[in-house]
Amino acid sequence: MSKFFVTTAIPYVNAKPHIGFALELVQTDTVARWHRSNNNEVWFLTGTDENALKNVQAAEQAGQAPADFVTDMSQKFKQLGGVLNISNDDFIRTTEDRHVRGAKKLWSACKGEDIYRKAYTGQYCVGCEQFYTESELVNGLCPEHKIRPEQVSEENYFFKLSNYQIKLEQLITSGELRIIPESRKNEMLAFIRRGLEDFSVSRSVERTKGWGVGVPGDDSQVMYVWFDALSNYITALDYADNGDRYQQFWLNNQRRVHVIGKGISRFHCIYWPAMLLSAGVPLPTEIFIHGYITVEGEKISKSLGNTVDPVELVERYGTDPVRYYLLREISAYEDGDYSEEKFLQRYHSDLANGLGNTLSRVTNMIASYSEGRVVKQNKVELAVEQIAKAMADWRFDVALTNIMAWVKLVDGEVEQTKPWQLAKESQTEELNKLLSRWHSILLQVGESLAPFIPATSQKVVAILSAEKITKAEPLFPRLEIKN
RNA sequence: CGCGGGGUGGAGAAGUGGCAUCUCGCCUGGCUCAUAACCAGGAGAUCGUGGGUUCAAGUCCCACCCCCGCAACCA
Numbered sequence: 001m002s003k004f005f006v007t008t009a010i011p012y013v014n015a016k017p018h019i020g021f022a023l024e025l026v027q028t029d030t031v032a033r034w035h036r037s038n039n040n041e042v043w044f045l046t047g048t049d050e051n052a053l054k055n056v057q058a059a060e061q062a063g064q065a066p067a068d069f070v071t072d073m074s075q076k077f078k079q080l081g082g083v084l085n086i087s088n089d090d091f092i093r094t095t096e097d098r099h100v101r102g103a104k105k106l107w108s109a110c111k112g113e114d115i116y117r118k119a120y121t122g123q124y125c126v127g128c129e130q131f132y133t134e135s136e137l138v139n140g141l142c143p144e145h146k147i148r149p150e151q152v153s154e155e156n157y158f159f160k161l162s163n164y165q166i167k168l169e170q171l172i173t174s175g176e177l178r179i180i181p182e183s184r185k186n187e188m189l190a191f192i193r194r195g196l197e198d199f200s201v202s203r204s205v206e207r208t209k210g211w212g213v214g215v216p217g218d219d220s221q222v223m224y225v226w227f228d229a230l231s232n233y234i235t236a237l238d239y240a241d242n243g244d245r246y247q248q249f250w251l252n253n254q255r256r257v258h259v260i261g262k263g264i265s266r267f268h269c270i271y272w273p274a275m276l277l278s279a280g281v282p283l284p285t286e287i288f289i290h291g292y293i294t295v296e297g298e299k300i301s302k303s304l305g306n307t308v309d310p311v312e313l314v315e316r317y318g319t320d321p322v323r324y325y326l327l328r329e330i331s332a333y334e335d336g337d338y339s340e341e342k343f344l345q346r347y348h349s350d351l352a353n354g355l356g357n358t359l360s361r362v363t364n365m366i367a368s369y370s371e372g373r374v375v376k377q378n379k380v381e382l383a384v385e386q387i388a389k390a391m392a393d394w395r396f397d398v399a400l401t402n403i404m405a406w407v408k409l410v411d412g413e414v415e416q417t418k419p420w421q422l423a424k425e426s427q428t429e430e431l432n433k434l435l436s437r438w439h440s441i442l443l444q445v446g447e448s449l450a451p452f453i454p455a456t457s458q459k460v461v462a463i464l465s466a467e468k469i470t471k472a473e474p475l476f477p478r479l480e481i482k483n
Numbered sequence: 484c485g486c487g488g489g490g491u492g493g494a495g496a497a498g499u500g501g502c503a504u505c506u507c508g509c510c511u512g513g514c515u516c517a518u519a520a521c522c523a524g525g526a527g528a529u530c531g532u533g534g535g536u537u538c539a540a541g542u543c544c545c546a547c548c549c550c551c552g553c554a555a556c557c558a
Contacts, residue, residue, distance in 0.1 A: 009558070011558060131556080192557085266555070331496085342495070360520090364516060369516085416519075418515095
């Protein structure tokens with residue numbers, strides 16, 4: 001029995017979750033369930049990043065104290081997990097004590113020479129209360145407030161990323177730190193080879209209004225939010241106290257896996273491993289990077305107002321259809337698109353007319369031609385190794401295509417063998433043989449779907465395992481197409 | 484000379500050297516067990532453009548055109 005530790009990124013909670021994070025949750029959940037069903041000991045972690053300065057700003061706008069604000073928002077992310085039937089074992093909030101202590105421990109564990117003080121000078125917009133890089137400015141003006149930012153200088157701590165350039169390149173090239181897909185790996189290597197600059201890892205207490213994790217031994221500074229946020233992956237395992245879980249799932253484990261979105265790959269593939277190297281802590285072994293979801297072909301943005309609320313989506317269509325869409329329609333390696341039209345198409349062709357209808361027709365035939373009983377035959381051998389291969393490659397879409405092909409197989413065979421005629425002609429033996437065969441295939445379809453659409457999987461298995469099989473009610477009723 | 488991704492039948496996608504695949508739509512036929520579902524056949528693609536390598540290229544190489552992201556302290 002091998003172990004498998006898997007995490008999602010922890011989103012910052014300045015707004016309620018959108019469909020992009022739902023994708024990440026569902027993908028990670030599917031991988032976690034897949035490994036559990038293969039008898040691995042799995043620990044699946046998700047949570048929320050609550051120390052960002054942006055949260056303080058969002059709280060002010062909402063007229064709430066930061067602590068209350070992040071608690072409310074964090075709740076929304078937790079609820080999303082419930083709504084999507086996510087099987088996480090733990091949920092960490094970076095305002096928790098175990099995290100704060102762990103983040104400080106990690107900071108202190110870093111080599112002394114790697115964290116140093118330096119004056120940081122940047123373009124600071126008073127309106128936004130944040131620094132901008134030259135490239136972010138539009139004609140030298142803040143893109144938000146259209147005013148010229150002030151040149152501000154303050155002392156911060158910096159992390160000596162340049163110390164780890166060669167080591168990081170070697171780790172990624174050798175595959176010791178595996179980055180999936182290949183294209184992202186190349187992107188990271190190209191970035192490293194261009195030369196790594198040190199980055200600041202703290203902010204002044206004044207600017208953050210005291211929000212955040214304090215820098216050990218320096219009351220005037222709090223940690224830069226990324227330094228603290230990244231450490232959640234080990235602080236949740238009780239790194240602070242060197243707990244059992246940390247020993248079991250981080251130190252003595254071959255699979256330490258992060259699932260993230262493409263926008264934050266640099267932090268996870270470069271900053272985070274460098275921090276761990278400095279602190280003498282083992283690195284993650286794999287980082288899987290998914291793409292972004294566009295909506296009707298457009299980038300999701302609040303100003304466009306095209307955000308899709310995953311909770312609403314589930315309320316309208318149900319958990320499993322949403323999970324199915326995210327896993328089947330969105331290519332795991334690249335950007336994918338969500339649109340109502342595509343959703344309905346996928347729903348009808350694969351779930352209603354495919355799986356649901358086929359289950360109805362087969363169960364109905366078993367009920368009416370053989371009184372609900374299936375003469376047990378040998379299990380039909382299906383090519384399950386293709387699914388295993390797809391899952392090893394993180395190709396959820398391919399895995400599901402393979403499973404759904406079995407449903408099509410049954411439909412084709414029913415058509416060809418015309419069981420309703422066999423029934424009229426009382427060819428019971430032939431009929432029973434066929435019914436048993438289809439029963440076996442659909443049962444395996446049901447079982448195979450467990451990591452992807454768990455509730456549906458359970459239903460299918462239950463229906464087919466009944467003492468006396470009755471005609472299945474539509475699993476996925478056809479939906480009104482509204483125009 | 485910044486980096487990366489993409490350009491495949493009407494639409495959306497799969498496909499990294501060997502008869503161009505799937506879903507939707509369209510046409511014709513079949514079936515009646517099933518959720519107006521299912522099955523078979525068909526029309527429809529110069530696989531962005533131009534070169535090259537090869538017995539063989541959507542797939543490898545070169546050049547170019549178009550679209551989309553990213554460009555360090557920002558999910």
